[in-house]
Amino acid sequence: MSLRERYLFKGHExxxxxxxxxxxxxxxxxxxxxxxxxxxxxxMELAYEPWPFMxxxxxxxxxxxxxxxxxxxxxxxxxxxLLHSLLGRSVxxxxxxxxxxxxxxSRKELKGRWKHLKSRSDAMEYARKNHTSLVxxxxxxxxxxxxxxAALPGLKIIHIVRNGIDVSTSTVKKGWxxxxxxxxxxxxxxxxxxxxxxxxxxxxYYFSKQKAEAFQKASHFGRCLMAWMDLIGQNQKWVKRLNLxxxxxxxxxxxxxxxxxxRPIVNELAGFLDTRPTQRTFQCLKSLRRPEHQVPRLVQxxxxxxRRPExQVPRLVQxxxxSxRRPEHQVPRLVLxxxxxxRRPEHQEIFFKEALTHLDPKxxxxxxxxxxxHGYPFPVQAVQSQRRKKGVSLLSH
Numbered sequence: 001m002s003l004r005e006r007y008l009f010k011g012h013e014x015x016x017x018x019x020x021x022x023x024x025x026x027x028x029x030x031x032x033x034x035x036x037x038x039x040x041x042x043x044m045e046l047a048y049e050p051w052p053f054m055x056x057x058x059x060x061x062x063x064x065x066x067x068x069x070x071x072x073x074x075x076x077x078x079x080x081x082l083l084h085s086l087l088g089r090s091v092x093x094x095x096x097x098x099x100x101x102x103x104x105x106s107r108k109e110l111k112g113r114w115k116h117l118k119s120r121s122d123a124m125e126y127a128r129k130n131h132t133s134l135v136x137x138x139x140x141x142x143x144x145x146x147x148x149x150a151a152l153p154g155l156k157i158i159h160i161v162r163n164g165i166d167v168s169t170s171t172v173k174k175g176w177x178x179x180x181x182x183x184x185x186x187x188x189x190x191x192x193x194x195x196x197x198x199x200x201x202x203x204x205y206y207f208s209k210q211k212a213e214a215f216q217k218a219s220h221f222g223r224c225l226m227a228w229m230d231l232i233g234q235n236q237k238w239v240k241r242l243n244l245x246x247x248x249x250x251x252x253x254x255x256x257x258x259x260x261x262x263r264p265i266v267n268e269l270a271g272f273l274d275t276r277p278t279q280r281t282f283q284c285l286k287s288l289r290r291p292e293h294q295v296p297r298l299v300q301x302x303x304x305x306x307r308r309p310e311x312q313v314p315r316l317v318q319x320x321x322x323s324x325r326r327p328e329h330q331v332p333r334l335v336l337x338x339x340x341x342x343r344r345p346e347h348q349e350i351f352f353k354e355a356l357t358h359l360d361p362k363x364x365x366x367x368x369x370x371x372x373x374h375g376y377p378f379p380v381q382a383v384q385s386q387r388r389k390k391g392v393s394l395l396s397h
Contacts, residue, residue: 035137048099071151
């Protein structure tokens with residue numbers, strides 16, 4: 001008996017999760033906000049970072065399983081994730097977390113669903129009758145597009161991109177790539193490297209051996225920047241090789257555009273997924289007006305999209321909110337005489353400190369190229385000018 005026959009899953013040719021939506025991006029790029037919006041569209045069921053899905057994806061891509069076995073396993077994994085979600089067996093009811101079920105369903109809706117869905121057969125019939133799509137939110141899966149698209153014929157990918165400076169600064173605050181974070185990683189999937197002092201570090205699983213060693217030697221901010229560059233570079237590579245830009249299976253958006261003009265993007269997403277916005281979708285969009293979700297708009301005569309006071313983003317002057325929108329009352333966010341994409345002074349301070357003391361010219365050039373390819377301006381000439389004055393280099397401590 002062949003391996004395929006031995007492990008042939010019943011019903012694998014007629015999966016329940018016929019339509020699967022993968023929301024991915026670099027960590028801290030807005031995947032949680034985007035997942036909440038997409039899950040609010042009609043006939044969507046969200047699974048928030050399911051560990052088995054990520055594990056099977058990585059192992060299948062790396063050839064641990066035979067391709068056909070890996071593909072069938074991943075498809076059945078998606079079916080089980082959808083079944084468990086519909087039956088309420090893996091529901092997060094903690095109200096303070098972004099993945100809480102109450103972001104997508106009310107208590108009344110939950111009770112009504114569980115009243116009628118008593119068994120797996122009920123859930124399967126419900127999914128087929130309502131054409132339910134499984135939405136999987138899982139970050140850092142850009143290197144695995146070839147395997148995922150081949151294994152899951154009904155898969156559509158939504159990739160969100162955010163300014164690399166903001167992503168790196170936000171990741172620094174989390175401490176995931178600090179020395180302490182690498183010694184006790186939060187991810188159960190990682191690679192192990194040993195430094196010159198025989199100290200063991202866990203590094204992201206998607207790095208090659210060479211990059212993993214360079215990552216371990218880098219500064220904290222440098223590691224965050226390397227992670228962003230590697231994943232965005234991988235995304236660009238596979239989008240080009242697989243011709244995804246003109247495909248009906250791939251959609252890309254920018255985090256900043258989602259915050260600035262959410263409704264047009266939501267309408268595009270609904271069309272891409274062949275569904276429609278719901279009342280809950282518009283409730284989700286209202287949450288994007290919160291100050292913590294806003295991208296500060298500059299100043300110096302630059303117009304903001306809306307003139308209504310309630311839609312303006314509060315500008316902070318030395319930690320105090322001001323209500324004046326006049327350019328002369330705004331704080332110029334200029335560093336080295338050049339406008340940088342992140343308007344947050346604390347992000348600029350961290351970036352330029354690191355750029356002038358740790359990042360080598362090759363890394364800066366790569367970072368500039370990736371930023372420009374997504375429409376983010378980058379003051380590389382000003383940085384290089386200051387670097388020549390200081391005579392510094394290296395991506396290491």
